[in-house]
Amino acid sequence: MDDDLAVTRLAALGQIHRLALFRRLVRAGPSGLAAGVLAADCALQPSALSFHIGHLERSGLVTSRREGRHVYYAVAVEEMRRLLVHLTADCCDGHPEICGGLAVAIANPPACETESC
Template sequence: MEIKSAALALAALGNEQRLRIFRLLVVQGPSGLAAGEIADAVDAGPTAASFHLKELERAGLIRSTRDGRYIRYAVHVEGMRRLLGYLTEDCCKGHPELCGGTIKRTKVTCVGKGG
């Protein structure tokens, strides 16, 4: 991941509403949720939710698909993996095991599975 992509993703997550949406979609996994369900879950109006969803999608953290007349959003797992990998790749001079269990688990979970 390039630094500009990482900065874009981090900026997108730097907004409380977008962070709530992203965490909600991480929990939902690949099936995701319809835009209206997301708006209800994070107590956002449709216009605000749409704006935030587009920013997260532009940052490569979520993806949208059409499901009939609805648009569903889901976490873009590979985008999340790239960001987490970028943030932790140089931990403890390339030895994440020295940084504690959280970094080590993140590496195994997010980088080790298909990425």
């Protein structure tokens, strides 16, 4: 991944509603969530959801699919992984052990507490 794409993706996450949407989709996993459920979970009006989710989709961090009348959104897991790898590729000047268990932490996030979207 080049730096320009990383900046685009970080900018997409650099807004409170988009970050909340992205984190909710990460928790939902690869099957994703219906647009209505996602909007309700994140307390967003449909127009606000469309605006913010569109930004995430254009950045490549979120995908959409239509099933009948419903649109489902999901995190683009491989693209999220590519961003994380890009951000940590040069960890500690070639000494990734200094960063601790970052790879393990990414693979095994702490259990979600009562955090809302």
